[in-house]
Amino acid sequence: MAYDFKEIEKKWQNIWEKEETFKAKTDYSLPKYYVLVEFPYPSANGLHVGHPRSYTALDVVARKRRLQGFNVLYPMGWDAFGLPTENFAIKNKIHPEIITKNNVARFKKQLKSLGLSFDWSREVLTTSKDYYKWTQWIFIQMFKKGLAYKKEMDVNWCTSCKCVLANEEVVNSKCERCGSDVVTKKKSQWILKITEYADRLIDDLDFVEYILPVKQQQKNWIGRSFGAEIEFKTNTNSSILVYTTRPDTLFGVTYMAVAIDHPILEKEKDKIENLDEILKYVETSKKKSEFERSQLQKDKTGIEIKGIVAKNPATGETIPVFVSDYILSSYGTGAIMAVPAHDKRDFEFAKKFNIKIVKVVESKGNDAELNEDTLTGKLINSDFLNGLDVQSAKEKILNWLEENKIGKRKKNFKLRDWIFARQRYWGEPIPIIHCKNCGAVAVDESELPLTLPQIENFEQTEDLESPLAAVEEFVNVKCPKCGADAKRETDTMPQWAGSSWYYLRYCSPTCKTALADEKDLKYWMPVDWYNGGMEHTTLHLLYSRFWHKFLYDIGVVEDIEPYKKRTSHGMILGQNGEKMSKSRGNVVNPDDVVLEYGADTFRLYELFMGDFEQAAPWDTASIKGCKKFLNRVYDMKEFLKEGSIRKDFEVLINKLIKKVSEDIETMKFNTAIAAMMSFVNEIYNSKEITKDEFKIFLTLLNPFAPHITEELFSLIGFKTQIANEKWPTYDIEKCIDKTVEIVVQLNGKVKHKILVAKDLSKEEILDLIEKDEKTKDILKDKQILKTIVVLNKLVNFVVKN
């Protein structure tokens, strides 16, 4: 029979709220466990079924930890600054603050209907003044330490929207939203020196428990490489510095190439014979969009710089110097030593410009062919390096370079500094004042929060400035240092600012004197288990690790890493297997599911639908299976009789406890649920369950389906709540069946099975098997070559046919 989930779920949600069941305790003598999920961006669309996958999964973890006796912190909040709200505000002429308030209310109502065990008393909102005060405070500390600086750089400007776009908003040189042309303009931008932490962001990954793909992706993104910086002298008494990861191939360098904005072009312009030609090339290259450049990857272009030649420091040979747009000015030194024999790009270039190709690592194939397999061979054509393997050659040449002061060991990163400014209204104002005399001066900390002025027009100005630039009473201030007339910075912080430290605020959300109270931080940090989407690996996750390390350096936090463990959930796809989106029309609203099936069924299905770490398509029809299961659980009380665990149920129960306990830890929620389903099927076969058995089962199911289990718990006569019970433990001795099924195989193929007592010796098993009629039949006329016995498992007869 179907149970009345509407009433039951409402009843228990009210009880939990009234009794503050899930409020983190302030008794800091208890062992703590901090469970964290990425807080949502409260969009106008409301919650979609993808959000709760992470929330229910870690709700299971949080509830289990509480039952295990931990003082659990499982908080929730809102990451509310950002573009979608601002665009909505512009379009509908509503203040973003009001929109945020409405969206938050809706999200909260939706989340509450799912019975998630969040401690709502610690809710944080990144757009509240009490919160962004501390976001600004952190920025000021970074500014004071020289980690925040301003730099002139190219920005994307949409000619139609008249606004600066983030790189992600530019698709094929067009504006993602309106499709108009995007051009680059110069603008002075705030930058955070995340590169200063690059080494630590890689090295400290050794101390955390992140799933492998996350670690790999972060490492790739940071892109550390070890090599050398080598100086090449020119005939003009100047020099060109290059970065290479393969100094051992120095003898194979037959030309050099520099980026289109390399300083040598300016410095040596008097000596360049074909300057006009080069300037023309530079101009055309600059006009090429990112898109065109990537399209033209195969067809290398460039111009030889006439009048300048360089000397290969190893061979002493004179080599030509080119300017080419395949050299990135933002990586390394903006100049390369080219080894056409062993680098694909250099090879293509050399072919096109008829440059000599010298092979320096022995490998199969023609001398004039490209050979990229350069890790296994021995060095050739390389004087004192000849005959060495790559590794030793590298060492030897590095020493040689350093002894002769030609070059030095050097490492490089792909990671760039973080552009930390948006010309937008709906963000944290950057607390800086620009003074003619003093330069950039931080707002005095006593004046924080620097609040967003109330305005009505949220659009950017024509001259690339944020809407704040039009608010005179905001902009015009006195310099805090010298008192002269000065102007406020009008840029705001990017979306990622508030989320870079929110996990700290949850520890003491109302602290007025610091971003969080020292005692609270000491007790709760680090986060024990953090789950979130893979899409945040290189942005949010990396940014917040960076901020945390900075806060560690200035003594605010005690741990070098914020998150002890990081896991990730697979995406929930639409019924058709495609990504859920409004435009595809395949979005499922959790409200509808909760209304029709109830929160417990919804939660269960979210976790049962597939491997948690893998993407899975939503299937409305399949939800019924979870609903049916809960109905059967509800009706199980009809089979109830008083008593403790029955002897012949001991193994079944112990195995179930083990399975569910372990599967939660490894996030195999789907198999944990499957095991509980099997157990229920078993009970339906025997039509009997004792009170003690039922209690254990309900406790195991409770983290998954908290409402129905609490209801049943009280229905069968318990006066307490499961939430106040203990997580059941199992006895490993009792997880083993007393009889085992031995599979009889013939040449590895299963023929039949016999049931025997467990832990029989090899001889005993063989004895039993040989007496067995069926086995005799199978082995009739067969010549046994070999017999393999695996204790408690199988017997395999290898026969001749």
Place this chain on the structure above:
RNA sequence: GCCGGUGUGGCGGAACGGCAGACGCGACGGACUCAAAAUCCGUUAACUUCACGGUUGUGUGGGUUCAAAUCCCACCACCGGCACCA
């Protein structure tokens, strides 16, 4: 191109050297019902056999092993990330 992931029934997925397809959906048959829904019981990889049974099956091709979805080698397809990073 580089890094990571995934390929198993009609579908979602289990099993991760030892019974392939747990659990669930769907489908089919039956019970209950005037009927439907709900519920309950049974069947459900393919081919083959009246039946007992047999054969083939975990992306493809090889290999290791008494035994491979699982380990090794080579390849293919799809998904995600990075991408002229020297």
